[in-house]
Amino acid sequence: MNLVAAQPNAIVVFDIDGVLRDVSQSYRRAIADTVEHYTQGYRPPPEAIDRLKQEGIWNNDWQASRELIYRHFETQGQSRETIDLDFAALVHFFQSRYFGPDMNPVDRWSGYITQEAMLVDREYFEQLTAAGIGWGFFSGATRGSAAYVLERRLGLEQPILVAMGDAPDKPDPTGLIAVVKQLTPDATTAVLYVGDTVADMHTVVRARQAAPERSWWGIGTLPPHVQAQPPTYQDSYGQALERAGAAAVLSSVPALTPAMIDHLLAQPSRS
Template identity: 60%
Template sequence: MSYASVTEPLALVIFDIDGVIRDVSSSYRRALADTVEQFTQGAYRPTAEDIDQLKAEGIWNNDWEGSMELICRYFESQGGDRDRLNLDFEEIVAFFQSRYRGESAENPDHWTGYICDEPILAQRPYFESLTAAKIGWGFFSGATRGSAQYILQRRIGLESPVLVAMEDAPGKPDPSGLFDSIRQLGAGPTCPVLYVGDTVADMYVVKNAAKQEGDRPWMAIGVLPPHVQTHPDSQRLHQQRLEEAGGQFVLKQVTDLTPELILQTVR
């Protein structure tokens, strides 16, 4: 099934992937915690709350950079100077990938890491329902192209979906990748666009897009990632963060964003 089956769409929905289409609480986030623990010599392993607090700053969408930032902050808390730490970013990335993808990181056929066990949060029939309702869809994610394609094509079975990944655009909250995905979908300049994400940076993407292209209707839709739904206080805090960052509304799961709700929202 291809996005191209939608002509003259009534709306476009662009999805983030991590925390929206797949549950990364035991994969990306686990790899991040492993990496920080490794490069602080076992002295500090960030909790889920530590990572959420970092993400709430709205600029740490890249988990490699987030890992390095938490490492630096730990040593600063111990009286160190980050400029003298002599950290090698490529070593940090390599270690992260060895946990997330596995030791054979370049070949998806041989991946054995955390990515292999990620729960999928939206299956192929959901996207088929969007197409049937004349709603175009695609993906703009900070994940690497390899890991995103692994989930979208191998695990879900989507055929050549529009995907703008880490290698294709500046990191969020820069909206360039969102604009690129819209161009690939070929919708007109007044077609409403919904961007669906689980972080503050995702909500900021829509704010920044609206500043540059104010004539198009823009909507930021928040989704609560599974890991924050394990405790009412975490869920409430995350929802508040998304709403304060510009989320028009916040859902518990992406499939709650039904074709009916989308069309109702854009009318």
């Protein structure tokens, strides 16, 4: 059964990492592993990764890892131009941690991806469909990793997905707009994009500029690693999402109920 609503009266597009699954001990752990390996000892704490992500341009975790490596050596007085860093080798190291040493086929994955806790279930999407709300996914994760979550873990059938390599990286809104166009031919249907980073919210702002005929809403969520921090840190993280364009910041995806969506869309348009 295809759960996606036909002719939806609203659309919700979801990021995946930190939104549908907890990546604090998978992708983010792989970032820390990679930086530690290439700096021979410096392991960035979660707060350092958050600070980088809040710049809004480091959605790609391979590039984020490289940037943290460069910045570490710069604090040691070394220019990044003098650092001999093989990016292809860095990507391979990162992937070997995330997927495990045997990256193909999926049934032989043994890395951090196998330990990710899910933050939502299939029933949530069934509730959206029953309310006439369409949904899809725009993520910076690789297609294999994203499909593993959506199809194997959540049991969704042929979900509409734009993943890494299908469109430019966020905050470019091309991928978000592509998902929406697959869900409805109506150019005025309101869209909510749910994400946990500044780049996600910037993507909504740029989508609004690219397609002003539509109402666009950014919905922020606090990822699990942030919710494990003191309230002051959680507040600061949420405020960063709001400054970047979030109309609301929630503790989890299930809090975005059909009733809440109706309430948000009844407010003055953000277009």
